[in-house]
Amino acid sequence: MFEKKKKKIEYLILKGGYLRLLLKRFGLLILILSTVGGILGDIISYSIYTPQYTVTQAFTIKLTEHPGANTATLSDNQLSKTIPSLLSSDTFVNYMKPYMKSSGVTGNFIVTSLEHSNIFYLTVVSDNNNSCIKIIDNIQSHYGELAEGVIGESEMKFMAPPTYSNLPSNAPNYTLGVVLGALSVLVISAVILILKARFTNTVTSSKDIENEINAPCLSTIHQIYHKRRSGESKEERRKISNVLSENTDLEFKQEISTLSTNLDKICKRKGFKSILVTSTVSGEGKSSVSLNLACDLADKGKRVIILDCDLRTPCIAENLDIDNVSIQLSDAITTGDFSNVIVKTSINNLYFSGNLTSDPAAFENTASKGFKLLVEEMEKEFDYIILDSPPSGFLGDAIEIGEIVDGFIYVISHNCISKSYILRSLSSFDEAKCEMLGFVINHK
Numbered sequence: 001m002f003e004k005k006k007k008k009i010e011y012l013i014l015k016g017g018y019l020r021l022l023l024k025r026f027g028l029l030i031l032i033l034s035t036v037g038g039i040l041g042d043i044i045s046y047s048i049y050t051p052q053y054t055v056t057q058a059f060t061i062k063l064t065e066h067p068g069a070n071t072a073t074l075s076d077n078q079l080s081k082t083i084p085s086l087l088s089s090d091t092f093v094n095y096m097k098p099y100m101k102s103s104g105v106t107g108n109f110i111v112t113s114l115e116h117s118n119i120f121y122l123t124v125v126s127d128n129n130n131s132c133i134k135i136i137d138n139i140q141s142h143y144g145e146l147a148e149g150v151i152g153e154s155e156m157k158f159m160a161p162p163t164y165s166n167l168p169s170n171a172p173n174y175t176l177g178v179v180l181g182a183l184s185v186l187v188i189s190a191v192i193l194i195l196k197a198r199f200t201n202t203v204t205s206s207k208d209i210e211n212e213i214n215a216p217c218l219s220t221i222h223q224i225y226h227k228r229r230s231g232e233s234k235e236e237r238r239k240i241s242n243v244l245s246e247n248t249d250l251e252f253k254q255e256i257s258t259l260s261t262n263l264d265k266i267c268k269r270k271g272f273k274s275i276l277v278t279s280t281v282s283g284e285g286k287s288s289v290s291l292n293l294a295c296d297l298a299d300k301g302k303r304v305i306i307l308d309c310d311l312r313t314p315c316i317a318e319n320l321d322i323d324n325v326s327i328q329l330s331d332a333i334t335t336g337d338f339s340n341v342i343v344k345t346s347i348n349n350l351y352f353s354g355n356l357t358s359d360p361a362a363f364e365n366t367a368s369k370g371f372k373l374l375v376e377e378m379e380k381e382f383d384y385i386i387l388d389s390p391p392s393g394f395l396g397d398a399i400e401i402g403e404i405v406d407g408f409i410y411v412i413s414h415n416c417i418s419k420s421y422i423l424r425s426l427s428s429f430d431e432a433k434c435e436m437l438g439f440v441i442n443h444k
Contacts, residue, residue, distance in 0.1 A: 030189045034182045041181020042174050051168035055132035057122045058160055059140075064153035074151055080113040083120055086150055087111040087143070095146055099138045105131040109139065119159070129164050136162060201418045206441060209412070209419055213426060218409065218438035219259035221289070222251060240319045243292040244299055244347065259289070259440060260296040263409070266437050267384070272406035274375055274385040276434060278398040280425045281391050284413035285442040287315055290388035293409075298350035302383040305342065307375075308354025309389045309401055316388055317356050320345050330359040333370040338377065351382070372404045392425050402432035409437055414444040 061083055063074065074082065086092060088111050100106065107126030113119065122139065124132040143156045203209050206217035241248050243256045263275065277290040287310070294306040308316035311330050317323075326340035332353075343352045378385050387405060392398035402408060408429070412422060429436065 026189075026193070030186065033189065034185045037185030038178040038182035041177040041179070041184070043177075044181070045172060045174050045177025049172040050127060052125050052127065052170045053129050053132060053164065054169040055124050055126075055129055055136065055162045055164040057124070057136050057158060057162040059120050059122060059156050059158050060118050061120065061151075062155045062157055063151070064155065076118045077116050079118055079151070080116055080120075082151060084111045084113050086147060087122070087139070092146055096138060096142065099142055100135060103134050103138060105134045105138075107131055107135050109135060125169070129166070132164065133162065201420065202415045203412050203417070203419060203422065203441060204415050209422065209439070212419070212423060213410075213436070213439065215410075215436045216262075216438045218262045218440055219255050220414075220441040220444050221255045221259070221285075222444045223414075240288045240291055240315075242295060242319070244295050256292045256296050260293055260300065263293070263437065264297070264300075264302075267407070270407070270435070272435075272437070273379045273383065274387065274405040274407075275437070276387045276389055276398065276401055276405045276408035277411060278389045278392045278408060279411040279413070280417050280422050282313075284391070284411050284416065286391070286411040287319075287388050289409070289411050289440055289442060290386050291316055291319055294350060294384070294386040295347060297384055297386075298347055301349065303349050303351075303381075304384045304386060305351040305353060305378055305382045307378075307385060307387045308352070309387050309397065311355050311359040311397075312390060313358060314355040316354055317352065320347075320350075320352055322352055323356070325354075325356060328355045328357070328359070329353050330355055333374060336370050336373075338374055341374070342378075353378075371401075375404050392428055399428050399432060402429055402434040405434045407435045407437040410439040411442050412439055414441050416443070 061079055087109075105126060107124055109122060109124040112121050112123070114121075122136060124135045126132045126135060140156050140158070144154065147154055206220065210217060241252065243253050267273065267275070277286050277293070279286040290306060294304050298304045306316060307329065308314045309329075317325070322343055322345065325343050327335075327337065329341060332338050332341035341353050345352050375385060375387075385405075387401060389398040389401050398408075410422075410426065426436070
């Protein structure tokens with residue numbers, strides 16, 4: 001019971017952290033959208049605003065007195081209660097609707113009285129003063145037909161000209177429109193972010209997947225944004241950020257150093273030398289992790305060789321400024337001649353072996369016995385062999401190489417690939433001889 005509560009609390013903390021991350025990432029956008037929503041609310045308020053004008057007409061009721069008239073003997077006090085009730089009743093309102101419709105006017109009216117007197121006020125509200133006057137005339141013309149059965153024959157007499165203003169009686173509430181527009185965007189944004197945080201199935205933290213794959217997070221590497229410089233070519237802009245470059249972000253250097261330190265401890269304890277670096281799909285930064293891991297280990301005095309085993313789309317040579325090799329890795333594996341397959345790079349203690357161009361027979365080469373022999377020979381000469389492989393989610397190359405190496409590192413792009421897809425990809429290594437040493441969360 002306690003464990004379940006503990007896991008639930010950890011889950012809520014994790015989701016809360018992810019929600020804060022979303023707010024940090026999209027906060028400015030939400031603020032801009034809220035401002036736009038407020039402006040739209042103001043525009044909508046203006047577009048739906050209908051001005052209302054009020055006209056008041058004072059009148060009295062004169063009871064008809066002539067031989068044969070059905071005259072009710074009503075006092076002023078009785079009239080002050082009867083007339084407003086009569087003229088404001090649903091019966092009279094419905095009675096007047098056809099006449100108002102035929103006159104082409106719409107509006108509402110109400111009748112009040114001066115207490116204990118025969119003085120009444122007819123207040124009409126419509127979209128313009130002329131419509132109000134027409135409604136008053138209509139009421140005067142047809143009042144007697146309905147009133148006769150209640151108070152007897154009577155006449156509505158106007159006391160003075162109607163009172164009205166040329167300004168509408170209602171003002172547009174633009175402030176309310178702005179507030180409602182902005183709040184609507186904020187509420188919708190909050191709901192979307194909460195739902196995204198609640199139902200996200202991607203890896204946003206090491207805790208998201210650490211327990212499920214029973215492996216440690218070796219490092220979390222944040223997103224690197226490449227700063228363009230004047231005169232920089234497209235090829236230079238495409239290059240991977242190098243941990244040894246003076247222009248590289250300090251935080252990135254520290255994160256790569258954490259990765260190499262953690263890996264070195266594990267490998268020393270287990271006696272491992274050959275390390276495969278792979279991911280679920282392309283674009284998760286496995287080549288960047290491979291290259292920078294190799295560079296940092298070399299910088300720390302380890303004798304390292306990096307093998308670009310992604311022979312379909314090689315990129316390591318380009319990022320190490322290697323434009324010429326005596327023999328490509330795929331050719332060396334095929335011929336069995338490994339004498340000139342290793343290239344010394346400009347970085348101290350770092351060597352390279354790979355292809356400069358794509359090899360259509362890449363899978364067959366990396367799965368061959370010759371490749372296994374090459375790795376075994378390199379283990380005698382180098383402290384570490386870092387193998388950058390194709391992604392394991394689509395291709396079988398990484399699984400085949402996994403049969404040869406000691407262990408592998410799995411690169412997971414932050415908030416990118418669903419956990420179920422990652423776990424399915426990792427299950428392909430279940431039968432491989434290599435051991436999972438840990439994972440790296442990249443592009444955080």
